Each structure stands twice: as C-alpha cells, then as structure tokens.
Amino acid sequence: MTVLRSYDEMLQAAAQAGPVPVVIAAAHEHEVLLAASEAQSRGIVRATLVGDKSAIQRMAREHRLDLAGMPIVDEPDHRAAANRAMEIVASGEARVAVKGQVQTPVFLHAALRREAGLRTERLVTHVGVFEVPGFDRLLFITDGGVVLFPTLEQKVEIVSNAIAVARGLGVSTPRVALLAAADEVLDELPVTVEIATIVALQERWQAEGAIVGGPFLLDTAVSPDIARARQRGGRVAGQAEVLVGPDVQSVNTMAKGITYFAGGRMAGLVVGARVPLVVGSRADPPRTRLVCIAAGALLAARTLAS
Template sequence: MAEPGKHEKYEALIYACHALAPVRTVVAHPCDDSSLTGAIEAAEAKIIKPILVGPEARIRALAASLHLELSGIELVDQPYSHASAEKAVQLVRAGEADALMKGSLHTDELMAEVVRKDAGIRTERRISHVFIMDVPTYPKPLFITDAAVNIFPTLEDKIDIVQNAIELAHALRIELPKVAILSAIETISSKIPSTIDAAALCKMADRGQITGGVLDGPLALDNAISRDAAAIKHIKSPVAGDADILLVPDLEAGNMLAKELTFLANAVAAGIVLGARVPIILTSRADSVQTRMASCAVAALYAHARRMAAARIGKLVE
C-alpha cells in the first residue's frame, strides 16, 4: 500500500481543480461506505457537484451512519442498481451532468447502460480506460491504457485508445505527450503481432491519423521508462526513457502492469473511462481516499477542457 505523503503528483492534480468550478457529476447507486464517502469528500473539496442516484432512504441512512452531511446535495430516488444506472445515464443524455461516477453497483451494469444503442452515451470514438498512476520512482504521472475495458483491441481500436489518452493528457496540461507503444521487444517481428501494430500506429501518427502526441514503438517496458535501458540498446527516440503514456498490447498485459506497479513499486492508480459523452469515474472499494479524489480531479479537468474546446469551436462557427 502507498505511504501517506508520497504521492505529490496526485496532490498536484487535486490542487489544479481549486481554480475551477465543481463539475456536475452523477453518482450511480452510492450505497456502500466507500462510494458514498468518496462522492461526499470530493464534493467537500469542491471538485465535483454530485447528484446521487439510488434508493434515497438507504442513502440517507448510510450517510447518517457515516456522519456525512447531505444538505444541499441532490438525490434522485431509484429503487435498485439497474434503475440507478439507467437514470444516471439519462441525466447525462439530458445535459444535467458533465461526468458520471460509479457507485456500489457492478461496473458491467453501469457500462451496459453507457453503451446502449438506443439510450446510451456512446460517441463515434471507441470507449477505453486509462490508469493515471503516481509511481514514486517515476518523475511524472504515468498513463496506462487500456487495462480495464478492451480485452484484445484491434489495430483500429488502438487508434481510438491512443487518441483518448492523448486528449486526456492535454486536459492534464501535458502539451505534447510521449506515447510508448509497448511490446516484448523493440524491433518489429511478424511473430509478435503487437510489434506490427506499433509500427502501423507510428506511421499513422506520421500521416496525421493520430494527432497531438509523439508516438514510438515497439518499445519494451524498460526502454519506454528508463533512459539508461534505452541507451544500452542504442535506441534514439524522443519517447524512449521519458514516456507519458504506455499503450499496452491487451487488457491482460495492462492489468498486470498496473497491479505490479501498485503492489511492488508502491504506486497508486486513479482511473477514468473515455470515449463517451462525458468522462466516467470507475472507482474500487479498495481505492484510498486520495485515489478517489484524484480520479474525480482527472475527470473534472477533462470535463473542463472539453467544455472549453466546445466553446472555442462554437465561436469559430459563429
């Protein structure tokens, strides 16, 4: 587990929200200690302005037992978790919120409503997950994608996964994020499909099919995050040894990497889902208070960045 005070990168993310208005956030079914506490604490820190969707009597009783103050917080009564997920997505579709936060319901239950063709909040972009990791041994936040949604992404899927992560990095004020496309080796081999995907993605970036970042790959993990390892293998690259974003070959690799960093390198991992109309905050019961706050902060910064971009586009159209 992480030691208190060891994760200044998360503290910086939370601090960056202080100058922004709280983001309207629908919280779907916050019916356990951790999900309700996380939402209220993020509200008290003025990161989000929550709308709690779920069984009202149960939420109020839970809040009383935890000594949490609900005055001034909107509650939308729904009888059970599936109804809560459906209503939460409806509120987003109606423009009532700029972010969606998972409560104590199962992730699949919430995401099923998100991706519904008739009433969901999908866009033309592939939905993907990004871990924003605070690793004490790495000098900056490290993004890992996708370790939670896309199991075996195709090359076309990876285009959107990379673009989602790049746009998140922009929202977190990283002007030109460096994207390392990971594989087991740093050379291209037809025997390892992820190296072929890496080469294709890099060429796509050269041709403008992926924008806003610097891509390189295939890179092994050591070459992506260690300048010394890259130098030993004579890799000359603006990305090698200094990556902001790690694009993993598949969910299994990403999940293992994130958990290895958490349990062996004392890292903590905030998480967010992108590609829908609004950012989606997926939290776990095992998340620390700081991790939950960081996830909310990331969603808030992303939502504000999207709103500003939309406003700029609107002015150009006028």
C-alpha cells in the same frame, strides 16, 4: 496549461476548474460518499446522488458526512440507479458519471446502451491515470479494461483516446510508447509489426499533438538510463507518459503489478462516450476514489473549455 505531476496537483487543478456537475450511480456506499463529500467541499464537483436514499442518509449520519447541496434520487436497485444516472447525464444536468455500488459491466451497459444517447463514433476505452512512487510524472496506461483483443484499427483509436486524456490532464505534448516484448520490429512477434504501422501514422499523431514511438519494452519506455544503455534514442524512449499495451490481459496485469508491488495508485476513466465515466474499484481507499472523481471532473471541465 500546467503539467500535473502528482495526484495532489491534479486535485488542486480540479478545484480551480470546478465545480463540475457529476452524478453518482448507486451512491449507497461509504467510500464513494466520503469521496463525493470531500470533492464537493473542495469545490471540485457539484454532485447528484442516485441510490438507496435511506441507506445514503444512514451512512451520512454514521460517518458524519456532509451531503448538503447534494440532491438524492431514491433508486435502491443497482441497474435502475445506473440507468437513471445516465438519464441525468443525457439531460445535461451532469458532465461526468461516477460508478458507486454497482458492478462495472452494469454501469458501462447503462452508459453505452443506445437509449442512453451517450455513445459517439469514437471507440470506448479505459485509461488508467497512475501515480507511481519514484516517478516525476503521472503515467497514462491503456487499455486495461474495455477492448479485450484490439485490432490494428482499434489500437489506433486506443492511442488517440489516451492522447486526449493526457492532454486534457495537462500533458501538452504526450509521449506515447507502444509496448511489446522487444525493442525492435521482429517478424516472429506480429505485435511489433503492428506497432510499426501505428507509429508510421505521423501526420495523425502530429495533428493530435503527440509523439508516438515503439516498439518498446516497458523499462525502455520509462527509464532514461535503460533507454541510453540499450541505445534507444528519440523523443519517447525513457520519457513516455502514455503506455499502450498490446491487449487487455497484459495491461491489466501491468496495472495490478504497479498497484500491488510498486505502491502505485490508479484513477480509472472510461472515455469515448459523450462524458467521462469514472470507474474506480470498489476496493480503492477513499483518497483514490476522490482522485478518480477529480480526474473525471477536470477532464470534463477542460474538454468543455477547449
């Protein structure tokens, strides 16, 4: 499996693996329609649109979007559109669900309610796939959106989900860094003690095909120069692809910092359900929305193939 180092490479890989059937919930939104049209034209997806049909058709005319081959299920109400989209997934007609003009909590509630039949025994978590200027690799950062204050047991599941996403998107042996405010285990920082416990689960991580280390400061985890200067050896320090933060606040803040201060972009996925859930921000530009859809489609295609 080819290592993907950029969004361009991800788009190419998704086109080679596709088309993957996807459904878009509340698709009456210009940016998501543009992204869906582009993804379908590239052979990445075969999309079904659920939303306000008249609004979708009007937007397509106004912006000259080609929606040929995209069935439209007329459902103007956001909550009902999300529920209908999940019914399409549950029926097997789609292998990815994409959030459109609907709030994330409504979208996730539709996907995870018992009636939808999409929940599994796995913990549901958020993984951001980041392209950051100056980095020679994609970064997978978790959990910045679902599990607010994870327990030790939940952190183990968060790591496992991130490993699965990284492997599904081309990282053969993910290097996972567990982040804290120190590069060593300190009793006065309980999170570092938890990290040591997680890192010690080496048999589990070997079975999942990953290398897990920590605690690390963020810069120690991703910069070889800083890792050497701080005399942090091993196979993770300075080379991590997967970054796991201690709680949703720290991860969400880090993600926003990467986006707004470093010019990075994030493709957001929620995993742990039967299918990938694509939860890009409504503020994302069309290209980022396209990459979000491609990431979900590629993950679904490779998961099914394996």
